[in-house]
Amino acid sequence: MTLDIIFQRIKDELGKEVYPLKVIKTINKYLFKELGFKGNKDNYYDPDNSYLNQVIDKKTGIPITLSVIYLEIAKRLDFPMVGIGMPGHFLIRPEFENVGIFVDVFNQGEILFKEDCELKLKEIYQQPITLEEHFLTPVSNQQILGRMLTNLKYIYLNRQEYPKMLRIIELLLQLFPNHPLEIRDRGLLYYQLRQWEKATTDLQLYLSILPTAEDAPTIRQILQQMR
Structure with missing residues (x-):
């Protein structure tokens, strides 16, 4: 399975009517339900989780590598998305104005709002953390x-x-x-x-x-x- 094949299957599923939430739901359905991609919570620090070829072959990885795969699929679909390098976690979001949603690829493409991102930080660090604006700044x-x-x-x-x-x-x-x-x-x-x-x-x-x-x-x- 290659990224090009994954992209083509999702493109065929999408059809002509394309809008942000439909694109995200279609990618989520194919990646996570049909192909079985998932976050490697059992062996998080396995080096293979950081090599894209291994992540594609094994269908498991860490937040940033799963996000890169998602970003590449979105790019091929002409659906611009950007990476968000939060402390201790990695999210992505559509690159459109006034689309205030984020996607947690590590957690099966869970859709988050800004408030959810703050709760996610609290969950990761086990203490209240104020969500600074720069935490949600897109990364290159x-x-x-x-x-x-x-x-x-x-x-x-x-x-x-x-x-x-x-x-x-x-x-x-x-x-x-x-x-x-x-x-x-x-x-x-x-x-x-x-x-x-x-x-x-x-x-x-x-x-x-x-x-x-x-x-x-x-x-x-x-x-x-x-x-």
């Missing part, structure tokens, strides 16, 4: 990819799969050249891998960019240990 494709890669980066860190983590950091640095925190993390990873010369180069570069960073004393101490 670059930001979406960066968030997906960052998810993978920390998954591999927690699994202590350092060579894979290094590859992800390299991709992040291609996406965000000279990002100081990625340079620092690559340096710390080289240090963990006992590649002293590369670690020294990156950590010195980090300090040259952010000499007064909060962790600067710790980084200087690590550099001292490698001399």
